[in-house]
Amino acid sequence: MSIVSPQFEATLDLADQEATAALGARIAKGLRRGDLVALHGELGAGKTTLARAVLRALSVTETVPSPTFTLVQSYDTPRLPVCHYDLYRIENTVELEELALDDALSEGAVLMEWPERAGEDLPGAVLRIHLLTTGSQSRRADIAGPARWKPFLTGSSFV
Ligand SMILES: Nc1ncnc2c1ncn2[C@@H]1O[C@H](COP(=O)(O)OP(=O)(O)OP(=O)(O)O)[C@@H](O)[C@H]1O
Ligand SMILES: [Mg+2]
Structure with a gap:
């Protein structure tokens, strides 16, 4: 028997890259050991941009390259x-x-x-984020994950 934890779902309109950076900062605040943030979206949807924003908010100052060729890049941030x-x-x-x-x-x-x-079966506590291109500077983020994300990812400072 599998136990399904309560889910949090939200759709956020990201008007520009600042809004994407704000979402990244909120994800950074809630991020814990064992969390897997699954970044879905087509080429150029903004997955790397969002990942970079999370890492910046976790005080990573070094260059954050896209790991397309290395497959993985590791960062020792002060928190985790x-x-x-x-x-x-x-x-x-x-x-x-x-x-x-x-x-x-x-x-x-x-x-x-x-x-x-x-x-389909990703390990860890999965927060799924689907990024959709809605304009040259705007994106939509469809978010689903454990209920504990709710206080981090609701509010009005994304627009
Ligand atoms: N609101 C926005 N949020 C994120 N990126 C944006 C936004 N507006 C414009 N962009 C631009 O869209 C591009 C997103 O590129 P990025 O490399 O992050 O996409 P990706 O989803 O990682 O693509 P890939 O599948 O190739 O890895 C960047 O050039 C970025 O400047
Ligand atoms: Mg990318």
């Missing part, structure tokens, strides 16, 4: 270690195992672009 994955180029499940996702989640949190490449 964070691994930023991009599975766009993943070839097979063996390669996925080599990325040590379980280790990353037992030590810290994970931000993951193209999570659908890892299959």
Whole structure:
């Protein structure tokens, strides 16, 4: 029997990149060890931009490259270690195992672009964010995750 924890769902209109950065800062505040933030969305939807905003809010000052080719980049932030994955180029499940996702989640949190490449059952406490391009500067974020995210991700400072 699986226990389904109460879900939090929200749709946020992100008017510009500042709004995306504000969402990143809110995610950073709520982020805990064992959390996996699944960043869905087409090419150029803003997944890396949002991941970068989370890391910046966690006081990462070094360059945050897109991990499209390295597949994963690790950051030791003052609060917790964070691994930023991009599975766009993943070839097979063996390669996925080599990325040590379980280790990353037992030590810290994970931000993951193209999570659908890892299959449907992602490990960890999953916060799903679907980014949709609604204009040259605007995006929509459809969010679903454990109820504890609600206080972090509701409010009006996204527009
Ligand atoms: N509100 C916004 N939020 C996020 N990105 C935005 C926004 N408005 C414009 N952009 C632009 O959209 C682009 C998003 O690129 P980004 O690399 O973050 O996308 P991605 O989803 O990671 O793509 P990929 O699948 O190639 O990794 C950037 O050039 C960014 O400046
Ligand atoms: Mg990207």
